[in-house]
Amino acid sequence: MKKLIIALLLVAVSASFSLASDVITYAEGCKKGSVTFDHKSHGEFVENGCKNAACHGDATPAKIAVDKKTAHGKMCKICHKNAGGPTRCGECHVK
Numbered sequence: 001m002k003k004l005i006i007a008l009l010l011v012a013v014s015a016s017f018s019l020a021s022d023v024i025t026y027a028e029g030c031k032k033g034s035v036t037f038d039h040k041s042h043g044e045f046v047e048n049g050c051k052n053a054a055c056h057g058d059a060t061p062a063k064i065a066v067d068k069k070t071a072h073g074k075m076c077k078i079c080h081k082n083a084g085g086p087t088r089c090g091e092c093h094v095k
Helices: 002-020 039-045 068-072 076-083
Strands: 023-026 034-038
Touching (some): 034 039, 068 076
Antiparallel strands (some): 023 034
């Protein structure tokens, strides 16, 4: 029984680490609050997931350096407008 509990705990811990890597928080330079990006939910929503060149371009998927100009322009906000996602400050930024 102890071995089963230990095995379940190890699986739970390793699963939490793998899930955590899908969530990225952008806080640097965000005066209105940090922005948490859930890659998994975006990948499921966007047609073809990471095969869609809108986010990663032709590059290999990796953490994207996002600044205010990029987020409010050609990357996040324009996609949110087109797909009906959040576009108001407080919908993405959280203090």
